[in-house]
Amino acid sequence: MAVSETGRKPRPTPMAGTGYRRALMLVIDAGSTLLENGGEVFRVQQTMQIMADSLGITDFNVYVLANGIFVSSHGRTEIRHVPATAIHLGRVEAVNELSRELAAGRLDLAGAEARLAEIRAVPSRRAAALAAASAAGSACFAYLFGGFLAEAVVALAAGAAESLLVQLCRKKRISRIFSDILSAAAGTTVALFCRAVLLPELDADTAIIGALMVLTPGVSLTMGVRDIINADYLSGAIRLLDAILVAGCLACGVGLAYTAAFALREVL
Amino acid sequence: MEYLFQFVVAAVSTLCFGITFQVPRRHLLACGIGGGIAWLCYVLCLALGLSPAMATFAAALPLTLACRLFAIRFRAPVTLFLLCGIFPLVPGAGIYYTAYYFLQGAGQQMADKGFETAKIAIALALGIALVSSLPLPRHRRARPAGPRNAGENP
Numbered sequence: 001m002a003v004s005e006t007g008r009k010p011r012p013t014p015m016a017g018t019g020y021r022r023a024l025m026l027v028i029d030a031g032s033t034l035l036e037n038g039g040e041v042f043r044v045q046q047t048m049q050i051m052a053d054s055l056g057i058t059d060f061n062v063y064v065l066a067n068g069i070f071v072s073s074h075g076r077t078e079i080r081h082v083p084a085t086a087i088h089l090g091r092v093e094a095v096n097e098l099s100r101e102l103a104a105g106r107l108d109l110a111g112a113e114a115r116l117a118e119i120r121a122v123p124s125r126r127a128a129a130l131a132a133a134s135a136a137g138s139a140c141f142a143y144l145f146g147g148f149l150a151e152a153v154v155a156l157a158a159g160a161a162e163s164l165l166v167q168l169c170r171k172k173r174i175s176r177i178f179s180d181i182l183s184a185a186a187g188t189t190v191a192l193f194c195r196a197v198l199l200p201e202l203d204a205d206t207a208i209i210g211a212l213m214v215l216t217p218g219v220s221l222t223m224g225v226r227d228i229i230n231a232d233y234l235s236g237a238i239r240l241l242d243a244i245l246v247a248g249c250l251a252c253g254v255g256l257a258y259t260a261a262f263a264l265r266e267v268l
Numbered sequence: 269m270e271y272l273f274q275f276v277v278a279a280v281s282t283l284c285f286g287i288t289f290q291v292p293r294r295h296l297l298a299c300g301i302g303g304g305i306a307w308l309c310y311v312l313c314l315a316l317g318l319s320p321a322m323a324t325f326a327a328a329l330p331l332t333l334a335c336r337l338f339a340i341r342f343r344a345p346v347t348l349f350l351l352c353g354i355f356p357l358v359p360g361a362g363i364y365y366t367a368y369y370f371l372q373g374a375g376q377q378m379a380d381k382g383f384e385t386a387k388i389a390i391a392l393a394l395g396i397a398l399v400s401s402l403p404l405p406r407h408r409r410a411r412p413a414g415p416r417n418a419g420e421n422p
Contacts, residue, residue, distance in 0.1 A: 038289070038347065038351065039345070039347065040347060043345060043347070086290075087289045087290065087351070088289070088290040089286075089289050089290055089291045089292075089345075089347065089348045089351065090290045090291060090292045091290070092345055092347065092348065093292060093295075093344045093345060093348055096344070096345050097343075100343075124290055125287065125290060129287065130287070130288050133284040133285070133287035133288050134284065134285075134288050136280070136281070136284045137280075137281045137282075137284030137285050137288070137355075140277045140278070140280050140281030140284065141281050141356075141360070143277055144274065144277055144278055144281065144307065144356065145361060163288070205364070205365075205368075208364060209360055209361045209364050212360045212363065212364055213281075213355060213358065213360040214285075214288070216355070216358045216359075216360045216363065217358075218351070218354050218355045218358040219289075219351055221354070221358065221389060221392065221393065222347075222350055222351055222354050222396065223347075223351075224393075225393040225396050225397055225400075226347070226350075226396070226400065228397070229396075229397050229400050229401055243389075247363050247385075250363050250364075250367070251363055251364075251366055251367035251370070252367070254363075254364055254367040254368065255367045255370065255371050258367075258368070258371050259371065262371075
């Protein structure tokens with residue numbers, strides 16, 4: 001075991017056998033947990049390196065991409081495909097804390113394994129809570145973009161509908177592109193329906209924009225920029241491409257709903 | 269007073285986004301404040317007559333700085349605050365109007381809006397990049413073990 005009982009800074013010692021294998025797996029699992037929950041490439045790489053150093057894994061080489069991890073050490077090579085799932089920043093923070101405690105010598109291998117299992121089991125907030133949050137966020141944005149009470153209320157409804165749809169699509173493993181188009185179309189439809197049926201003087205533009213903010217690719221944009229700053233150009237480019245794609249999907253969704261509404265008006 | 273209210277609303281909306289990104293409860297307030305700062309700067313810059321792209325750039329600077337300070341203060345990854353705080357500046361309206369004019373067949377207006385949206389996104393990216401690469405004193409983060417944990421290892 002690399003961690004001594006007394007010292008805060010144990011000297012890394014090369015290990016062999018199952019301990020070495022377990023340590024390597026722990027580092028890789030921690031890395032994929034970070035990556036799939038919204039950590040930047042450089043943070044994943046750095047955290048894995050720090051953990052490997054403090055666990056005494058020598059000859060540790062790691063290369064991280066936006067959706068994959070490649071590790072090799074003493075002739076053993078591990079590759080993980082880490083597809084993007086839902087963002088959970090709480091887990092990112094927890095793994096960060098784990099690596100810090102490991103580096104400070106306050107955790108041993110078994111303790112770190114237990115902690116990582118705990119982190120991976122941290123539950124997400126309930127669907128209703130997420131929908132409520134995105135609804136409230138949408139309403140606030142509708143106000144910020146110049147709306148009044150009516151616009152905020154409509155954005156509230158549209159934002160909740162979008163959030164529920166996105167979560168449903170995620171559960172059914174429907175592709176992101178389709179779910180973005182669908183959600184944007186649903187949000188727009190809610191607002192246009194409210195204007196057509198309930199509130200003729202509603203400023204539908206403001207309400208739709210407020211609701212659309214939930215779906216905008218702010219995450220991909222920010223992460224892409226951060227990756228590029230850290231010279232991870234490939235991952236950054238992947239994420240910026242994702243941002244452009246999502247923006248296009250939102251535009252498609254809005255367009256779809258408007259086209260349907262125009263067609264419906266012609267018919268009626 | 270009006271600006272104070274705008275700040276609060278922007279902070280609440282950012283906080284809501286923080287909830288959807290599963291930010292731990294103890295960091296939600298900081299997230300909200302970041303978003304509030306960003307929006308307040310944006311609105312003030314618009315009132316001063318800056319273009320939306322310039323205003324976004326100008327707002328991204330204090331936002332990123334605040335997020336980095338929060339990260340040092342709370343010993344948490346900067347992403348936690350930045351991902352949420354950025355949302356008031358993301359050009360959602362631009363995406364919407366681009367699609368809208370496209371459907372209207374208004375080519376010129378669509379091109380204008382699309383170009384402006386891209387400009388805002390680039391300004392935002394530049395703003396984040398500029399402050400992120402700024403060196404900050406790191407001694408607080410580099411301290412190996414905080415005094416709050418001093419008693420753990422006898």
